[in-house]
Amino acid sequence: MSFPQRRLRRLRQSEAIRALVRESSLSTSDFIYPLFVTSRPNVHEPLGAIPDVSLLSGAPLESEARRLHDAGIPAVLLFAVLEDYEKDAAAAMASAPDGPMQQAIARIRSAAPGLTVIADLCLCEYSADGHCGVLHNGVIDNDRTLARLQQAALSLAAAGAGVIAPSGMMDGVVRSLREALDGEGFQDVLTMPYSAKYASALYGPFKAATRSAPAESRHSTHQLDPANRRQALEEIRLDLEEGADIIIVKPAMAYLDVLAAARTECRLPIAAYQVSGEYNMLHHAAGGDPGALNRLMLEMLLCIKRAGADMIITYFAPTAAEILHS
Ligand code: PBG
Ligand code: ZN
Numbered sequence: 033m034s035f036p037q038r039r040l041r042r043l044r045q046s047e048a049i050r051a052l053v054r055e056s057s058l059s060t061s062d063f064i065y066p067l068f069v070t071s072r073p074n075v076h077e078p079l080g081a082i083p084d085v086s087l088l089s090g091a092p093l094e095s096e097a098r099r100l101h102d103a104g105i106p107a108v109l110l111f112a113v114l115e116d117y118e119k120d121a122a123a124a125m126a127s128a129p130d131g132p133m134q135q136a137i138a139r140i141r142s143a144a145p146g147l148t149v150i151a152d153l154c155l156c157e158y159s160a161d162g163h164c165g166v167l168h169n170g171v172i173d174n175d176r177t178l179a180r181l182q183q184a185a186l187s188l189a190a191a192g193a194g195v196i197a198p199s200g201m202m203d204g205v206v207r208s209l210r211e212a213l214d215g216e217g218f219q220d221v222l223t224m225p226y227s228a229k230y231a232s233a234l235y236g237p238f239k240a241a242t243r244s245a246p247a248e249s250r251h252s253t254h255q256l257d258p259a260n261r262r263q264a265l266e267e268i269r270l271d272l273e274e275g276a277d278i279i280i281v282k283p284a285m286a287y288l289d290v291l292a293a294a295r296t297e298c299r300l301p302i303a304a305y306q307v308s309g310e311y312n313m314l315h316h317a318a319g320g321d322p323g324a325l326n327r328l329m330l331e332m333l334l335c336i337k338r339a340g341a342d343m344i345i346t347y348f349a350p351t352a353a354e355i356l357h358s
Contacts, residue, residue: 056338058330060104060356064150064303065349067108068242069093069136071118081240082308083315085347087113093136094143103353107148109197109345110136112157113242123158123166126184131158134191141192150224151193153184153209154200156244164200164254172253177202182212189213195222197280201229201254201267206274222277224303228264228290231255234283234309241308264290265297272300280345283307285332288339295340304341306332311347326355 043053068079068087076092079085088096100108112133118125125131137149155177156164165177177200185196196213198205206225213221231252238244256264268279279298281291282305291304314332318325329348336344346352 056334058334058337058352058356060353061106062333062337062341062343063105063349063352064107064109064343064345065100065105066111066345066347067093067096067136067140068111068113069132070113071115071132071135079241081237082311082347084351085241089132089136090139093139097140097144097147100350101144101147103350104357105147105349105353107150107195108140109150109152110140110193111152111242112136113244114158116160119158119160121160123155123180123184126153126155126158126180127187129187129190131187134187137188137191137193148194149192150195150197151188153181153188153196153198155180155184156200157242162244164251165202174202174204178205178208181205182208185209186212186216186218189216189218189221193221195224195278197224197226199226199229201226201256204274206271206276210275223275224278224280225271225276226282226305227268227271227276227279228281228287228294229255230258230264230283230287232258232283232286232307232309234286234307237308237312261290261293265293268294268298272298276300278303278343280305281341282345283310284336284341284344285310288335291336291339291341301342302340303343303345304336304339305345306336306348308347326351330355 044050070087070089072089074090075087077087079087114125140149154164156162163172165172166180168176181198188196196209206223209223271279278301280303281287281294284304284306294302314328318328329352333344333352
């Protein structure tokens with residue numbers, strides 16, 4: 033059947049009909065909010081490079097956790113921002129029981145027990161050289177890195193992390209973490225790898241904010257080439273086979289084709305990470321008009337859902353939650 037019998041505009045004639053036939057939707061329960069934590073006491077200071085996002089610790093971190101939980105946001109994704117004197121060649125703080133990440137996890141868990149804590153796991157936040165793995169003869173040694181990540185993951189789980197999110201794209205990391213976690217009785221701790229993490233220039237504001245990774249060029253030895261989609265699907269397949277509970281595609285907006293392809297291949301949950309550069313791009317596009325920013329934000333988040341994401345890691349989480357509730 034075609035025109036004049038078939039008229040698709042009939043499906044768009046009123047808000048009621050549009051609501052009935054809407055294929056995707058946004059909800060506060062879709063969002064994961066990134067939090068940046070420090071070991072310095074009672075810090076609440078703007079990150080600068082990522083607008084409206086703060087570096088937190090102590091009481092301000094606890095009240096932020098409560099605010100997010102009260103807003104209906106189910107989970108936070110934690111990044112530690114270390115002082116230079118806390119970093120060393122062995123990335124020791126990554127697995128220290130009283131490290132900045134471990135302390136922040138414990139604080140959040142006691143302030144907002146219903147909030148799920150996802151701990152980002154990589155060595156670059158903790159190592160003096162900023163590399164994502166253990167260097168051996170000048171190159172990142174995959175298998176030595178796995179052993180360090182196991183120790184770090186166990187300390188994060190012991191501190192109360194419900195989900196471990198390895199972000200360094202090391203081969204075999206999911207199996208290796210699963211074995212370590214299960215071996216210590218952490219069967220209920222999820223793994224949520226950054227399975228399809230691209231070597232993207234969109235991480236610029238994050239890197240400026242966290243003063244991490246001077247070793248930019250090294251990232252292309254483990255992160256995906258933006259030219260590749262099939263390889264991303266293979267990374268996802270391997271991570272699922274190794275036992276991943278949720279997989280991450282990152283960045284989001286320029287990689288919706290990867291997300292859509294992942295959706296058709298994967299029966300388990302997919303998270304999309306709308307990264308710092310995407311967040312800043314939308315701020316610039318809105319040109320200082322808050323209404324325009326809100327419309328852009330909701331449209332882009334919805335598009336990420338439509339492409340196949342079950343959940344979105346986004347710096348917009350609190351703002352989007354506020355709008356969806358109003
Ligand atoms: C690395 C990490 C990065 C981001 C999240 N985790 C930076 C990188 O891989 O270079 C970027 C996130 C963003 O830009 O919002 N642990
Ligand atoms: Zn890293």
